[in-house]
Amino acid sequence: PMVALTFDDGPHAVYTDQILDILEEHGAVATFFEVARNLPKAPEAVRRAADMGCEIGSHSYRHANLGKMDQAAQQADQAAADALFQEVLGTTPALLRPPYGSMNKTLKTTSGRSIVTWSIDTEDWRSKDADKVVTGVENAGNLDGQVILLHSIYESTVAATEVLVPWLLEQGYQLVTVSELIQLRFGDQVEPNRTYNYDYFRFQVPPLPAETAPAAA
Numbered sequence: 025p026m027v028a029l030t031f032d033d034g035p036h037a038v039y040t041d042q043i044l045d046i047l048e049e050h051g052a053v054a055t056f057f058e059v060a061r062n063l064p065k066a067p068e069a070v071r072r073a074a075d076m077g078c079e080i081g082s083h084s085y086r087h088a089n090l091g092k093m094d095q096a097a098q099q100a101d102q103a104a105a106d107a108l109f110q111e112v113l114g115t116t117p118a119l120l121r122p123p124y125g126s127m128n129k130t131l132k133t134t135s136g137r138s139i140v141t142w143s144i145d146t147e148d149w150r151s152k153d154a155d156k157v158v159t160g161v162e163n164a165g166n167l168d169g170q171v172i173l174l175h176s177i178y179e180s181t182v183a184a185t186e187v188l189v190p191w192l193l194e195q196g197y198q199l200v201t202v203s204e205l206i207q208l209r210f211g212d213q214v215e216p217n218r219t220y221n222y223d224y225f226r227f228q229v230p231p232l233p234a235e236t237a238p239a240a241a
């Protein structure tokens with residue numbers, strides 16, 4: 025069983041590193057959907073995340089509502105974002121999480137990226153309450169194959185992450201990046217101009233291979 029933790033809206037000058045400390049301590053990875061214009065606030069943290077095996081996706085240049093833009097505006101946003109990702113990481117992200125989950129057909133078919141939303145929304149931005157975030161995930165049922173939405177810009181989310189990472193591991197989940205989840209758990213490919221959304225993660229998880237029977241005594 026696998027889960028992908030995702031952290032949006034960073035990087036944050038303090039909290040991104042604190043989240044990475046927690047992941048590192050537990051040998052776990054996550055995916056960070058960064059707002060490109062925030063990259064200069066914590067470029068070292070983003071490079072550290074990539075070095076740790078975390079995945080860095082784009083969350084647009086300035087948290088734009090891409091679903092309300094035409095192709096020219098979408099591509100301008102992406103070019104501005106890519107320039108900063110290139111500067112900080114030496115690469116451009118394969119994954120795009122559109123802010124607000126807002127997208128239109130143009131974005132889905134012409135961005136050249138794999139568009140990824142989520143399947144478990146912790147609403148950490150709304151409650152800013154670590155206990156509520158933790159309880160929400162703990163009570164969300166079977167999390168195998170799920171993508172959990174968090175934000176790397178709240179102290180409460182760092183506190184929730186500190187509880188959730190060891191709890192998820194204790195429950196037997198492997199913490200993987202979004203691309204790893206798609207490839208290893210769904211046996212699928214991460215393809216450009218394709219959308220991996222709520223329905224995908226929620227309802228298309230393949231059954232796990234049958235447990236190997238214990239050896240006879």
Ligand SMILES: [Zn+2]
Nearest residue numbers: 032033123124
């Ligand atoms: Zn966002």
